[in-house]
Amino acid sequence: MAAITNSIFKPETAARFDHLASIYPMKRSALIPMLLYAQDEIGYVSDAVVAEIAERLDLLELDVRNVLSYYSMLRTKPAGKYNVQVCTNISCMITGGYDILDHCKKKLGIGHKGVTPDGLFSLEEVECIGACCWAPAMQVNYDFHENLTTVKVDQILEDYAAGRGKDVK
Amino acid sequence: MPVLVSHPDEVKIISKRFGQGAADIDKYIELDGYKAVQKCIEQGPEWIIAEMKASGLRGRGGAGFPTGMKWSFIPKESAKPKYILVNGDESEPGTCKDHVIFLHDPHSVIEGTTIAGLATGAKMGFIYLRGEYRYLLKIVEKAVADAYAKGFLGKNIFGKEGVDFEIITQTGAGAYEVGEESALMESLEGKRGVPRIKPPFPAIVGLYGGPTVINNAETIASVPAIINYGGEAYAKVGSERNGGTRLFGISGMVEKPGIYELPMGYNLKKAIYEVAGGIKGGRALKAVVPGGSSCPVLLPDEIDVGLDFDQMAKAGTMLGSGGIVVLDETVSIVEFALRTIKFYQHESCGWCIPCREGTDWLKKTLTRFYDGGGNKKDIANIQYLAENMMGRTFCPLGDAAAMPTLGFIKKFRHEFEAYLEGHRTEKHFITTDELIGAGH
Numbered sequence A: 001m002a003a004i005t006n007s008i009f010k011p012e013t014a015a016r017f018d019h020l021a022s023i024y025p026m027k028r029s030a031l032i033p034m035l036l037y038a039q040d041e042i043g044y045v046s047d048a049v050v051a052e053i054a055e056r057l058d059l060l061e062l063d064v065r066n067v068l069s070y071y072s073m074l075r076t077k078p079a080g081k082y083n084v085q086v087c088t089n090i091s092c093m094i095t096g097g098y099d100i101l102d103h104c105k106k107k108l109g110i111g112h113k114g115v116t117p118d119g120l121f122s123l124e125e126v127e128c129i130g131a132c133c134w135a136p137a138m139q140v141n142y143d144f145h146e147n148l149t150t151v152k153v154d155q156i157l158e159d160y161a162a163g164r165g166k167d168v169k
Numbered sequence B: 001m002p003v004l005v006s007h008p009d010e011v012k013i014i015s016k017r018f019g020q021g022a023a024d025i026d027k028y029i030e031l032d033g034y035k036a037v038q039k040c041i042e043q044g045p046e047w048i049i050a051e052m053k054a055s056g057l058r059g060r061g062g063a064g065f066p067t068g069m070k071w072s073f074i075p076k077e078s079a080k081p082k083y084i085l086v087n088g089d090e091s092e093p094g095t096c097k098d099h100v101i102f103l104h105d106p107h108s109v110i111e112g113t114t115i116a117g118l119a120t121g122a123k124m125g126f127i128y129l130r131g132e133y134r135y136l137l138k139i140v141e142k143a144v145a146d147a148y149a150k151g152f153l154g155k156n157i158f159g160k161e162g163v164d165f166e167i168i169t170q171t172g173a174g175a176y177e178v179g180e181e182s183a184l185m186e187s188l189e190g191k192r193g194v195p196r197i198k199p200p201f202p203a204i205v206g207l208y209g210g211p212t213v214i215n216n217a218e219t220i221a222s223v224p225a226i227i228n229y230g231g232e233a234y235a236k237v238g239s240e241r242n243g244g245t246r247l248f249g250i251s252g253m254v255e256k257p258g259i260y261e262l263p264m265g266y267n268l269k270k271a272i273y274e275v276a277g278g279i280k281g282g283r284a285l286k287a288v289v290p291g292g293s294s295c296p297v298l299l300p301d302e303i304d305v306g307l308d309f310d311q312m313a314k315a316g317t318m319l320g321s322g323g324i325v326v327l328d329e330t331v332s333i334v335e336f337a338l339r340t341i342k343f344y345q346h347e348s349c350g351w352c353i354p355c356r357e358g359t360d361w362l363k364k365t366l367t368r369f370y371d372g373g374g375n376k377k378d379i380a381n382i383q384y385l386a387e388n389m390m391g392r393t394f395c396p397l398g399d400a401a402a403m404p405t406l407g408f409i410k411k412f413r414h415e416f417e418a419y420l421e422g423h424r425t426e427k428h429f430i431t432t433d434e435l436i437g438a439g440h
């Protein structure tokens, strides 16, 4: 790997990527974590992200795009600052997951994969997020919110809008 | 934060540290942590594998393969490095047990992985968590760093010359198929999660071409507990050929949903009516999906059965991932079947035709049916499609889609027929306009 001199990432992310590329028996193993961490910083996997990660891992951009298109959490367009992901899979569906989704649609004025005009929120209907025993559940970015009611959702969205929401990266 | 629940019938062997702050390494040590691994260093590989065999532990990822036997398949001599791969992809709908382990007892996974390494001669282990579990990944990462700092991981662990073990944590990025063991290895190698052909099996040619043990996170977390408890004693807690306990996740329409650690073979009806407090609001039970969404549904008169791999197979279904989903009388089976298939269609990796096309046609037919455009032939077609997927796909994802579908058609044919005659629930949950032609 040629040393990356003009990384598009913050210095700490770039250092993390240097480290990731060195720990596995095979460098390419760092690809999926890198794409996700890059997305966390940039907001989506841009062309520049693809180019730099390909260079870091000695891959073709095509190899990177191939992988990128497979994983549902990776996106090539910006989402909202807070990406609201409502689970409607079986345990959530039968305990009101679709009511939660509909409520979010109305409240945010957007549909599945939509982004609010101010870029603050986006919305997604997602598959099981591993919180079935605390259904209905959703994630806002990486944070879980469980045993939801529409009243609880209003509070959660207000907290995020006011910058008070949890946001673990 | 997931709510912890408790019931007197629970036998807390792997959940004994839940809720006690054992993500902290000192607390974990105080609660008997890292004792088992030191004993294993003393006793050596043959002893460990004998204990695991005696315990009767069977894989908690879904298939129930005996863990001791799996470990014994790893060749003693290998030109390529051997690896332990912990499967924390946990994506089968209805399943959230590994979630609680990573949250409350991450060191048990680290200790179990190290023991698996000692048993097989592997010097490196990977703990792979689904991408959505970022907050859990951070907990596991911290636990791994703390274990390194104490000399429990790295070179000469526990001060034993020549005993080395490294652990690397890994995140996925959203893909159910990556939970399938060979697709998991592909993903860890930085590729699309497409399954590999078997043979060769991972025990011979696995990760980076080396012999690899792949175990579910709960399987691995059970290992130190078994060593401390004693293999034979652990086996006795469970039922015949099904050693020990397991974390059952009871979700859906019950009064007290949650993760309960019950002995293998525990009665399903009791689990629902006593442990989980019965059906919510005192309504009538309609059906139970007993081990994650891929398991054929059981009717209310079929649930007087023991929760172990063999008894569930005899009842025509599977113990699977231990995720029990309880449906009350208000659930529409047509809708439930469509939601189940929508998932498998979305998650099919597209590699083999019977799965890619089969799940797509099932989804399309069920969607039209659900929208009111169905006819009698559709029911036969759904059955025909599912029957023709069974056993004909490259990996078991196709079966995972076909099996529940066949169960719904077989046991609720009358409801599908009545649906055609207009007997439908008033409320439609699923927005089908987003389903038709929707890609990802």
Ligand SMILES: Cc1cc2nc3c(=O)[nH]c(=O)nc-3n(C[C@H](O)[C@H](O)[C@H](O)COP(=O)(O)O)c2cc1C
Pocket: B058, B059, B060, B061, B062, B063, B064, B065, B087, B088, B089, B090, B091, B092, B176, B177, B178, B179, B180, B181, B182, B214, B215, B216, B217, B219, B220, B395, B396, B397, B400
């Ligand atoms: C489509 C598919 C998805 C799977 N998902 C998971 C999963 O999320 N977690 C898991 O442990 N096993 C999963 N499995 C089972 C694994 O292939 C494998 O059998 C298991 O990890 C072995 O560990 P065990 O012997 O400890 O159960 C899946 C299998 C298939 C076919």
Ligand code: FES
Pocket: A087, A088, A089, A090, A091, A092, A093, A127, A128, A129, A130, A131, A132, A135, A137, B093, B094, B095
């Ligand atoms: S079904 Fe919604 S979290 Fe599992």
